[in-house]
Amino acid sequence: xxxxxxxxxxxxxxxxxxxxxxxxxxxxxxxxxxxxxxxxxxxxxxxxxxxxxxxxxxxxxxxxxxxxxxxxxxxxxxxxxxxxxxxxxxxxxxxxxxxxxxxxxxxxxxxxxxxxxxxxxxxxxxxxxxxxxxxxxxxxxxxxxxxxxxxxxxxxxxxxxxxxxxxxxxxxxxxxxxxxxxxxxxxxxxxxxxxxxxxxxxxxxxxxxxxxxxxxxxxxxxxxxx
Amino acid sequence: xxxxxxxxxxxxxxxxxxxxxxxxxxxxxxxxxxxxxxxxxxxxxxxxxxxxxxxxxxxxxxxxxxxxxxxxxxxxxxxxxxxxxxxxxxxxxxxxxxxxxxxxxxxxxxxxxxxxxxxxxxxxxxxxxxxxxxxxxxxxxxxxxxxxxxxxxxxxxxxxxxxxxxxxxxxxxxxxxxxxxxxxxxxxxxxxxxxxxxxxxxxxxxxxxxxxxxxxxxxxxxxxxx
Ligand SMILES: [Zn+2]
Ligand SMILES: [Zn+2]
Ligand SMILES: [Zn+2]
Ligand SMILES: [Zn+2]
Numbered sequence: 407x408x409x410x411x412x413x414x415x416x417x418x419x420x421x422x423x424x425x426x427x428x429x430x431x432x433x434x435x436x437x438x439x440x441x442x443x444x445x446x447x448x449x450x451x452x453x454x455x456x457x458x459x460x461x462x463x464x465x466x467x468x469x470x471x472x473x474x475x476x477x478x479x480x481x482x483x484x485x486x487x488x489x490x491x492x493x494x495x496x497x498x499x500x501x502x503x504x505x506x507x508x509x510x511x512x513x514x515x516x517x518x519x520x521x522x523x524x525x526x527x528x529x530x531x532x533x534x535x536x537x538x539x540x541x542x543x544x545x546x547x548x549x550x551x552x553x554x555x556x557x558x559x560x561x562x563x564x565x566x567x568x569x570x571x572x573x574x575x576x577x578x579x580x581x582x583x584x585x586x587x588x589x590x591x592x593x594x595x596x597x598x599x600x601x602x603x604x605x606x607x608x609x610x611x612x613x614x615x616x617x618x619x620x621x622x623x624x625x626x627x628x629x630x631x632x
Numbered sequence: 633x634x635x636x637x638x639x640x641x642x643x644x645x646x647x648x649x650x651x652x653x654x655x656x657x658x659x660x661x662x663x664x665x666x667x668x669x670x671x672x673x674x675x676x677x678x679x680x681x682x683x684x685x686x687x688x689x690x691x692x693x694x695x696x697x698x699x700x701x702x703x704x705x706x707x708x709x710x711x712x713x714x715x716x717x718x719x720x721x722x723x724x725x726x727x728x729x730x731x732x733x734x735x736x737x738x739x740x741x742x743x744x745x746x747x748x749x750x751x752x753x754x755x756x757x758x759x760x761x762x763x764x765x766x767x768x769x770x771x772x773x774x775x776x777x778x779x780x781x782x783x784x785x786x787x788x789x790x791x792x793x794x795x796x797x798x799x800x801x802x803x804x805x806x807x808x809x810x811x812x813x814x815x816x817x818x819x820x821x822x823x824x825x826x827x828x829x830x831x832x833x834x835x836x837x838x839x840x841x842x843x844x845x846x847x848x849x850x851x852x853x854x855x856x857x858x
Contacts, residue, residue, distance in 0.1 A: 516744060516745045516778075516808065516809070517743050517744055517745050517750045517751070517752075518742060518743055518744065518778070518780065519742045519743050519753070519754070519755055519758075519780075519784075521755070522754075522755060522756075523754055523755070524743045524750065524752045524753070524754050525743070526743075526750045526752070527745070527750070528745070528748075528749055528750050529745055529747070529748060529749070529808045530748075532745075551780075552742075552744070552778045552779055552780045553778055553779035553780070553810070553816065554744065554745075554777075554778045554779070554809055554810045557810065557811060557813065557816070558745075558808065561811075582742065582755050582784065583742070583780055584779070584780045584783065585783060585787075587783065589822075589823070589826070590779065590783070590823070593819050596815075597815070597816065600815070
């Protein structure tokens, strides 16, 4: 198979708290334990957020460091991906953990609306995060919340700001951004193949859209995420 | 012809100054004069920004009021469209001139990157601008800087936040947003027709892309803009 199936596990999103769901792993020890279960069940990528003790999103490099250490020990060979998403802070704080050299890190290359606010990824921050990933040899997972993000990622790969081949995740089902829409999903794939023929992709559906997106993704040649 | 050709003239953008181009009309009198020339040459919509005396972008309702008055007098029957774009201010200031009841106003329903910054259109501001347009009977021109903006506009028309039929402008050629890309342009048209079959559309290319976009637009059944 030329496109081996990669199962990506997002152990802790940036939003759920113990109050929403007591099963959500919050501490580093809980995260390592729950990732190890997924790893043993076949997951190959761990997409990681970290939390403060009170459960709020954090970008603390010390926490990311302990998580990386735990995963290296308990999930040998697993691809560790750190989130540089904006819920945990603003500006360069979002990339403060990149010197820890995770295998991958998420990177959003444009801005868009979220349910109640603007997800701000200004051009200079995007370029800085991308350059840090080049410096530390980290493979970006481009988070595409809209079509222009796919185009922008291809452009950044072409002009050397990102190292190819691209790995892009299509994110759908976010209120006020892109809903889960199959013709648009197909056009995402088509556009990515046209502009970056060697790229690989996966898909993430938010909330109830997760199962729908996984089904499309598996059927159309992407990687799955749980 | 079921889709009569509308020529839209953007007399003063939000950015050029006299220093860039001495021919740019800045004062209200200059704007009225230059719009009248375009009107007599066949333009049917005037897309209007206003400026402070020093040439910087403004949202001043008093200036918009004088401009509207001048256009009503010198260009009778012309459709006057006010810009609620973000270069002239932040928050509800951007819609402070809507009680003047222009025929149309621009409305961006999502956020995206601009060349050096985030173009911020938070959900609550979008909803407020849309509700002001409903209150004052103003037809919105939806400015689509990305694909999700088309989807969001269709959703807002469906749930009553915007009064249909939609009028959408595809904006391409903005650095760090969507470049001028013909397959994407075609998909914009296809998506709009699928989600809002009675919608009309036009296109705007920024800078050197203007001619390209006008050519696509005329050929594919949209309205032109100069
Ligand atoms: Zn993934
Ligand atoms: Zn994440
Ligand atoms: Zn127009
Ligand atoms: Zn404008």
